Every structure is written in structure tokens, then in C-alpha cells.
Amino acid sequence: MRILHVVESLEVGGLERVVIDLVLQQQKDGHECMVVCLFHKGTLAAELEEQETPVACCDKKPGLDISVIRYLSKTIDSFSSDVVHSHNITSNYYCVLALMTHRGRRLVNTRHGIGRLPGKMKRLFGISLYRTNWVVGVCDQATTMLQELYPRWREKMRTITNGIVLDKHPLRTEANHQQLLRTLNLPEDSLIVSIVARLNPVKNHAMLIEAMAHIVKELPQAHLAIIGDGPTRQVLRNQAKQLSLEDKVLFLGDRRDVPELLAGMDVFVLPSLQEGHSISLLEACAAGLPIVATNVGGNAEIVNEGVNGLLTESGDVQDLTDKLLLLLKNKALREEYGRNSRSWAEKEGSVKTMAALYQDLYTHDA
Template sequence: MNITHVVENLNRGGLERMVIDLVTQQHREGHKVQVVCLFERGAMATELEIKGIPVRACDKRTGFDLRAVGLARKFIAEHRTEVLHTHNAVAHYQAVLASAGMGIRQVVNTRHGMGATRKPGRREWLFRRAMSATDTVVAVCEAARRDAVGRGMFPAGKCCVVPNGIRLDGFEVANDAMHERLARLINVPSRTRIIGTVGRLNWAKDQASLIRAFRAVRHLRRDTVLVLIGDGELRETLRACAFDEGIAGCVHFLGDRDDVHELLQGLDLFVLSSVTEGYSMALLEACAAGLPIVATDVGGNAEIVRDRATGRLVPPCDAPALADAMVEMLHASQQASAFGRAARSWVEQHGSLQAMAARYTRLYFGHVEALP
């Protein structure tokens, strides 16, 4: 099939990682695939281009930009697009407008989060207006589907669930050699217990609660450090938070990295403190690394982390509960190791890239009823 994916950009993030992996798998399976970015191409675009997969940028300006719509239309038409697959609200209604009248066989939209904005707003109004030209809307977890349908974001009859998947080939589990490497990177003794998280430094990931929780952990376990992998607008605010909590020397900000898989393999414990989440790619990758996990019970997290089976679930915005769960994991090391092995086994069965790509292919042919 000729498939066009439309995104805002390909900067680092869970949505963008999923799109790149899905596009790569579809290309490997023989489909003719391209990615159209509404705004800039983004830092990860070269991953696709070195594989011969085109990435087009429309360089959209703020507000309605007719020139960008025209460029998107040109890219979609030149590709002889049969399947138009958009990601999140803005990319969807812009692509629907750009492709009007082309007679595209399947128009599919994936909503990657839980729709954190509770007020409808202009974006959601425009998204709803595009539903008449949409065949299927995909939620990435059952919790997101129920929430979106309940709030009237899209009709139940056009909605299904396709869980995200990740590449497992070559994804090693956590090991002593990688722990040693990470310890050297952050300049701590090799026996230090390293707690880590991956994600954009923004309000949705609530790393401030994680830092406050880590202060309590550090009080009980002096052999621990916290590593934050990712960057974002709250970087300096979070640095100040660590300083205010008196643990600045034990909290390491590694910034935006292209070796996240390797860094995960050096952790002892993975923590996700989000206040809102769809179907977290970071959690899937932590499972693939065989790590015990502590995560907040929001969005689709409970569909990945099974409490007291592959990790612990705690309420969001609850630093004491987060700290208690982390301390429990650090003290009960044998149980934590068993959780990590169970997490790896689960993701091999349920969270592979191949399984996700197969579900989308069936969806492109209109087989909605066969999806989970």
C-alpha cells in the first residue's frame, strides 16, 4: 500500500518514536511509506531518511497557514496515497483539509494520549469536524478509548484500540556491565543503586513529585541516586526543585539522549510519575529492559504494569506513596528481580512492534472488528 503518515514533527518523544518504528516496519514489509511533518522535520527524521523513507516538512506557521496546507496536499497527492494515517488532533484535521476530494481509501487517526485538556477548545472542535471524513480513530489503550468516547471526542462506532509496540530485537535486559557504564557516566560508585525515569521534562510527567519522593528514599537509602533522561521546558525548574529538597548532588539530568536503550540497561529501578499518560512507550521499554517498575495509576499504565506482578502502581501526585513503593522495591531485591523478569516476558508476548504493525495493516483493510 501507499501510506502517508502525518505528524506535527519528529522531535524526540513517545509518539514520534512509535511513528518511526511503525513506518520502518511497514517499509520493511514492502509498503511505500512517507512521513509528512506539519511543522519542522525534527531531530529523529534522519533515522527514516537513511533507510530511504521520505520525510517532508510543511514548515507551518502559527494559525491557519494556507501555504502549509497546500504543501501537505502536494506531498499526499504525489505519493498516490491510499492510506492516510494521522497522529493526534492537529495533524488530523490539517491532513483531512489538505486531502479533501482525493478519494483516499482509508483515513485513520491515532490519538496517542488521554486528551489531557478537559475543555474541548478549538482544536477538539476542529478534530470533531474532521470525523465525517475519517474512517477510524485509534486509541492506544482501553482506558483512553473509554475516556474519549465518554467525553464525546469521537463516536464509539468509529473507535478501536491498537496498543503501542516496540522493537525487541537487540533490546538487552539490564546487566552489570551497563550498570557499571552508567555509574561511570554520572560519576558515582559502581555499587550505587540507580533509579531512573525517561520522558520530557514537562508538567504531564510530574518529575517534581518524583524528586520530592526521592528525597525520602535518599534519607533511608544513602546508596541511591536518581537519573532523569530527557529534556524539556521544566529542566531548570526541576533543577531548582532538587536544590530546594537538598538532594541536588544526587539527581542527575542527562538531557536528550540517543542511547536510551543502553541507559535503561544500567538502571536498578524504573519510575514513571506522570499525571496523565496514554500507552507509555517508556514503560514498554522499561519492560523490555527487564526492570522492576513503579508507575502512577493513570491512563493505560495499569494495562502495562500489573501491580505486584511486574511492578507497583501508586496514585498520581502522591510523593509519599511513590517513595514507599521505591523503598519497597529497593529493599526486596529478589522480588524486584522477579518483577523485572515478568515484565520482560509480558512485553515479548503483548508489546512487540510486529504485533502493532499487523493490527494496523488489518485496520487499513477495514477489519476493525478483529482488533482488540
């Protein structure tokens, strides 16, 4: 089967990581794949190009860009696409327009987020569903939201949760922990809370930094490692400085060695205001880490309260503080939750499972 994936870009992010891992798994399964980026290729495109997977770029201009429709239409034809798989909203309605002269090609869309859609985007996406064969939500809550927004097309909607390449993720061990402490030049008794997320307001790093100000008063050996970059970096640095946490909050930036870093952490935290099916939570599970996450979006489909982690309400700094302290103070509980995290990932979080479910969807009618 020849599968054409269409994304906005392949910059560093959860959606983009899912697309790359899915493409590489589909190629292992014997399919031929190509990726088209609407705006620009992005940093992660090199991973596909190193595997000789073609990645093209439309260089989309602001507003409706007719040249993108023409480019996609020609690419669909020249690649002899059996399936066009669009990712998120903008990609889908451009694919629908490009497919107007390619009636035999199937179109599958994945809605990776869970946030509410602006009015114009909501209408355009609804129109695009006339030509879309299947619409996928990456968690049950996302699918339910789509069904409520577009009840006419609810029979076209399915949930396929994200998966990752488990083999890339070493387990958290004490040896890995000590190695990370040496790398970060931290004392041997340090405990590290970690987060992997783009630095933007929706990820709510600010609440986490506020919680750390309380945590270090009880546990001076606690540190926070922030992995990722984004527009709120300087604001967050200023917040850490104002709270006298310069030596407690480590800004590690975008990293290509996230699996190795996670294998040395103690607790993973995700205080987001909203989420779909978080790739960073999947990575934390694969590393065998205990988790504290806000009960939003698909987080509760990954974090099983009292089994592999703890859930907290969005915006509740005190509860977040208390639950992080509970895990940081209890090594046996951390280890129990960590084992359960890895066990869950092996059953539910594999890219092989995700690819198999998409393959089934590509070949069936709604």
C-alpha cells in the first residue's frame, strides 16, 4: 500500500513524533510512505530522509493558498497514493480540495488535539468530513468531542491511541540515575522531577515551578528538569529566579536524547491545562517512571490512579505539590508505579499496535 501523510510541519512536537514513528513502522510492515509538509519541513524531517523516506514541502502562504492544492493533487497522482492520511484540521481540508479529482483515493484524518475549534475552522473541518472516509481521535475524550461537534458523521469516527517505539526507551535504573546526576553536576542524593513539553502556556510549567518552591522547602535535594523549548522560556526563567530556584530548576532545552534522560529521572510530571493522548506520558511510561499528571484530556487513559501514578486537578498547586512530595518521599511507591508504567506501555503504548489499527482502518469502509 502507498500511504501519503500530510502534516503542517515536522518540527519538534508530539504530533510530529507520532507521524515519524508511524511512517517508519508502516515501512517496516512493507508499505511505501511519503510525507508532505504544508508550511516547512522542520527539524525532524531529517529522521525520515535518513531512511530515504521522501519528504516534500508546499511552502504554504497565509490564507487560502491555491498552489498548495495543486501541489498536493500532483503529488497524490505522482506517488500513486492508495491512502492519504491527513493530520489535524488544516491538512484535512487541503487534502479534501486536492482529492476532488482523485475520487478513488481514501482519506483518513487524525485529530491529534482536544481543544475547541474556532468558528471558521470548525465549519471548514465539518465541510471536509463529507469527503473524509475516517476521522480518528487519539483518545476517547477527543473522539467524544468530535462526535458531539459533528453528530452527522459519528459513524466515521474511531479512537486510535498513540504509540511509541518502546525499544528506544531504556528503563529507569539507579545506575542511569547516578550517571544523569554526574552529567547535570548534581549531588548524589538529588531527586529529579522531570517534564518533557513545549514551553507554552497550555503546558502550565508556571504552576509546576510554583509547586517546586514549596517542595524544596521540605526536600532540599529535589530538582526540576524541564526538557523542551518554546515562547515562554524567558518568562519561566524569570519566575524561577524570582522564587530563588535558579539552582533547582534546570532548563535543558530541546533534546534528541530524551529516552536516555528519562532513564535517570525519579518522577515524571505533566501539569497541562489540556492534552490529547500525550506522547511525553507514553515516553515516561516506557522509561518506567511514576507519574503525576492533571486529569485533563486523555491523561487518565494513560495514568491509572494509584497504579502507575497520581492524577491532580488542573490549577491546584497545593494538590500537585502534595502528590509530588508523596512520590519523592516514598522510593518503594515510585518503584511500584514505575514497574506498572512500563507494563502498561508494553500492552497499550506500542507503535506496532497503533500501525496495525490504522492499517485496518485504511482498508475498511465506514
